[in-house]
């Protein structure tokens with residue numbers, strides 16, 4: 359699978375975009391920076407959007423993606439998320455005040471479908487996908503995505519969640535990459551724990567040297583302000599990304 363990192367930072371600063379990861383051009387994980395990064399044609403190629411949770415850095419360009427789709431002759435798009443996340447989007451974004459209601463957006467032509475992530479595995483865009491709950495805000499999901507013999511996990515935003523680490527460890531060498539939230543440097547562990555994010559030390563404790571050596575562990579969602587500190591503290595077997603990278607798994 360082709361994985362393009364459109365943005366992956368824990369905040370917006372010049373040169374740093376928030377989380378959006380494009381898989382094989384048609385499936386998107388989070389909508390933090392899409393229309394501001396991709397061409398109109400590329401936006402119109404997206405058919406599925408998997409949202410990890412409702413925080414603004416993961417949804418802020420969703421209205422503009424839909425805008426682009428409406429003004430083109432493109433096909434529809436399915437927005438996948440947990441029920442609490444879909445409810446938050448309906449109540450707080452697509453509410454007729456911040457942005458039109460979905461019902462009104464769909465009045466001219468059916469473009470948008472909100473779909474609750476089902477329990478267990480489901481199939482979209484040629485991928486087998488599973489949403490697993492993680493410890494961040496209510497309704498937060500990580501996504502496990504498989505195609506052929508390759509599996510990749512995108513943690514979404516998460517605090518220290520033993521179930522997430524156990525999941526990643528249980529996949530053995532089939533897990534090609536574990537993209538994991540490392541937002542803050544070690545000195546800010548208290549804030550990280552309060553806001554349910556990880557630091558390099560918490561990540562190290564979570565994987566505890568048990569990850570299969572063939573799995574690439576990739577830190578993302580780093581707050582740009584603390585990038586240098588976080589990078590200096592990452593364990594040697596952990597890479598990091600800042601946006602613009604392309605992977606093939």
Ligand SMILES: [Zn+2]
Pocket residue numbers: 368413415416515579
């Ligand atoms: Zn975030």
Ligand SMILES: [Zn+2]
Pocket residue numbers: 411413494515
């Ligand atoms: Zn968040």
